[in-house]
Amino acid sequence: xxxxxxxxxxxxxxxxxxxxxxxxxxxxxxxxxxxxxxxxxxxxxxxxxxxxxxxxxxxxxxxxxxxxxxxxxxxxxxxxxxxxxxxxxxxxxxxxxxxxxxxxxxxxxxxxxxxxxxxxxxxxxxxxxxxxxxxxxxxxxxxxxxxxxxxxxxxxxxxxxxxxxxxxxxxxxxxxxxxxxxxxxxxxxxxxxxxxxxxxxxxxxxxxxxxxxxxxxxxxxxxxxxxxxxxxxxxxxxxxxxxxxxxxxxxxxxxxxxxxxxxxxxxxxxxxxxxxxxxxxxxxxxxxx
Amino acid sequence: xxxxxxxxxxxxxxxxxxxxxxxxxxxxxxxxxxxxxxxxxxxxxxxxxxxxxxxxxxxxxxxxxxxxxxxxxxxxxxxxxxxxxxxxxxxxxxxxxxxxxxxxxxxxxxxxxxxxxxxxxxxxxxxxxxxxxxxxxxxxxxxxxxxxxxxxxxxxxxxxxxxxxxxxxxxxxxxxxxxxxxxxxxxxxxxxxxxxxxxxxxxxxxxxxxxxxxxxxxxxxxxxxxxxxxxxxxxxxxxxxxxxxxxxxxxxxxxxxxxxxxxxxxxxxxxxxxxxxxxxxxxxxxxxxxxxxxxxxxxxxxxxxxxxxxxxxxxxxxxxxxxxxxxxxxxxxxxxx
Numbered sequence: 001x002x003x004x005x006x007x008x009x010x011x012x013x014x015x016x017x018x019x020x021x022x023x024x025x026x027x028x029x030x031x032x033x034x035x036x037x038x039x040x041x042x043x044x045x046x047x048x049x050x051x052x053x054x055x056x057x058x059x060x061x062x063x064x065x066x067x068x069x070x071x072x073x074x075x076x077x078x079x080x081x082x083x084x085x086x087x088x089x090x091x092x093x094x095x096x097x098x099x100x101x102x103x104x105x106x107x108x109x110x111x112x113x114x115x116x117x118x119x120x121x122x123x124x125x126x127x128x129x130x131x132x133x134x135x136x137x138x139x140x141x142x143x144x145x146x147x148x149x150x151x152x153x154x155x156x157x158x159x160x161x162x163x164x165x166x167x168x169x170x171x172x173x174x175x176x177x178x179x180x181x182x183x184x185x186x187x188x189x190x191x192x193x194x195x196x197x198x199x200x201x202x203x204x205x206x207x208x209x210x211x212x213x214x215x216x217x218x219x220x221x222x223x224x225x226x227x228x229x230x231x232x233x234x235x236x237x238x239x240x241x242x243x244x245x246x247x248x249x250x251x252x253x254x255x256x257x258x259x260x261x262x263x264x265x266x267x268x269x270x271x272x273x274x275x276x277x278x279x280x281x282x283x284x285x286x287x288x289x
Numbered sequence: 290x291x292x293x294x295x296x297x298x299x300x301x302x303x304x305x306x307x308x309x310x311x312x313x314x315x316x317x318x319x320x321x322x323x324x325x326x327x328x329x330x331x332x333x334x335x336x337x338x339x340x341x342x343x344x345x346x347x348x349x350x351x352x353x354x355x356x357x358x359x360x361x362x363x364x365x366x367x368x369x370x371x372x373x374x375x376x377x378x379x380x381x382x383x384x385x386x387x388x389x390x391x392x393x394x395x396x397x398x399x400x401x402x403x404x405x406x407x408x409x410x411x412x413x414x415x416x417x418x419x420x421x422x423x424x425x426x427x428x429x430x431x432x433x434x435x436x437x438x439x440x441x442x443x444x445x446x447x448x449x450x451x452x453x454x455x456x457x458x459x460x461x462x463x464x465x466x467x468x469x470x471x472x473x474x475x476x477x478x479x480x481x482x483x484x485x486x487x488x489x490x491x492x493x494x495x496x497x498x499x500x501x502x503x504x505x506x507x508x509x510x511x512x513x514x515x516x517x518x519x520x521x522x523x524x525x526x527x528x529x530x531x532x533x534x535x536x537x538x539x540x541x542x543x544x545x546x547x548x549x550x551x552x553x554x555x556x557x558x559x560x561x562x563x564x565x566x567x568x569x570x571x572x573x574x575x576x577x578x579x580x581x582x583x584x585x586x587x588x589x590x591x592x593x594x595x596x597x598x599x600x601x602x603x604x605x606x607x608x609x610x611x612x613x614x615x616x617x618x619x620x621x622x623x624x625x626x
Contacts, residue, residue, distance in 0.1 A: 097343050100418070101557055101602045104550070105554070105598035108591070109595035112588055112591045112592040226422075265436055275426045276411060279412055
């Protein structure tokens with residue numbers, strides 16, 4: 001029985017990890033590639049969850065469909081934020097201290113605004129497949145975990161293809177290494193960065209929909225993801241999408257096993273503890289260059 | 290101004306404030322004043338690391354909570370000493386417990402300072418951004434431990450019953466208020482001393498260009514460790530009296546994000562370069578929040594803090610103190626020409 005428990009914990013962890021990958025994708029782009037410490041990202045994810053919640057409550061549309069429809073809006077939001085960030089901090093070559101405070105303020109404002117509008121109650125969506133579960137032998141696959149995980153993996157694959165195959169994707173990778181060289185190739189690094197940052201915010205829309213399918217959401221839920229996403233991002237080696245995916249799956253499995261055998265109240269400490277450990281021992285991450 | 294004179298003036302102002310509040314005789318003034326004073330200590334403490342060294346600490350709530358839970362721990366020990374100590378120690382322990390609050394504050398400062406040291410040792414060799422993220426992580430790790438530690442109440446929380454009357458001060462809240470005034474004097478004096486010493490110059494070199502500082506022989510790691518210890522200890526000291534103030538404490542309120550936000554927002558809005566900035570920011574924002582909480586709602590007041598923080602980092606990076614300085618300079622220039 002113990003063995004079944006372990007197997008199911010690992011499966012649940014892998015599915016959780018797939019979801020974490022979607023949550024971290026945005027940070028991996030903004031923090032890992034563009035060096036913009038967007039700690040407000042989890043706040044935008046929660047915003048995505050609430051958008052999925054409202055539309056779902058009124059029209060009964062599937063959250064993932066809503067998230068895809070909301071992508072342009074999030075993309076525009078990302079452009080706007082980058083514009084403000086660039087004009088007030090990056091342009092002057094200011095230290096990141098104020099930029100950090102800016103994003104921290106943004107995170108806080110998002111959370112408090114959602115609190116004011118929706119209150120502190122848990123909100124959830126209504127989708128037919130939420131209660132279902134596939135089972136193969138002793139292995140259980142709850143559909144509410146499986147769907148976000150699969151869509152997330154598809155999104156991750158798409159992002160990786162975009163980054164490695166298209167011109168803009170390659171330019172994003174280049175801008176993280178050498179902006180002046182990019183300028184010599186007649187590419188505007190600011191424009192590339194704006195596009196990349198907007199994409200990173202757009203992923204928050206998807207991650208938000210996944211989150212609210214997996215569990216009910218409150219405005220302050222974003223906070224517990226801050227440490228987790230940065231842990232995954234650092235563990236995966238900054239700016240490496242495949243590394244991020246592997247790290248996300250790892251953290252998912254470790255957390256799930258901890259929750260199964262030691263109780264769920266210990267799970268948050270796992271990723272944070274791993275983050276502290278990684279920072280102390282190997283700051284370039286497991287897969288860093 | 291020499292430091293003794295500075296302390297004397299601060300003490301005089303503190304005493305005047307205490308007696309003025311006493312004269313008005315409204316207990317609410319003491320309750321509201323306590324919160325503002327607590328923020329002055331937190332903001333000054335944050336500024337020692339954040340403003341002078343340029344290392345952003347998002348974990349203020351964690352350090353504050355260390356202070357809070359030090360008090361809760363010793364209170365719990367005092368409630369049931371037979372669970373903790375072997376028989377032969379019970380009699381001497383009856384003498385020691387309950388520990389008086391000023392001693393608790395010192396212990397809380399020591400514990401929080403130690404955590405600050407460990408934290409700094411783990412992360413300060415990295416870039417500043419990682420330090421900031423790690424402090425956020427630390428705060429969550431600590432919260433998880435407290436939630437799972439039933440001796441100090443766990444997630445249920447714990448009651449800490451303050452004594453009703455204290456000799457000399459009368460009502461307990463007046464005693465707490467006076468204690469906080471002392472802590473404010475300690476925090477401001479420390480900040481000012483650091484600012485004017487060689488230590489402060491060293492901190493400034495780290496903030497401006499750590500690589501150049503290192504190359505010119507500034508012991509950057511050691512200086513940063515001093516800053517994390519002092520800053521952490523002061524935050525812990527600010528937290529120690531809190532359980533007695535609030536009466537019932539649970540992890541959610543001790544680790545509240547608003548402490549982290551406020552202790553960043555207040556120096557940023559006041560100005561991060563001198564001890565005056567956090568004081569101005571905390572007085573302004575703290576009072577504003579008290580007023581907004583009473584007249585509008587506590588959620589709206591947090592929104593105001595967040596918006597002000599964003600506004601100030603974009604528009605006035607040097608805070609109110611910086612704005613005033615610019616204005617004075619322009620005025621004197623205008624008079625000369």
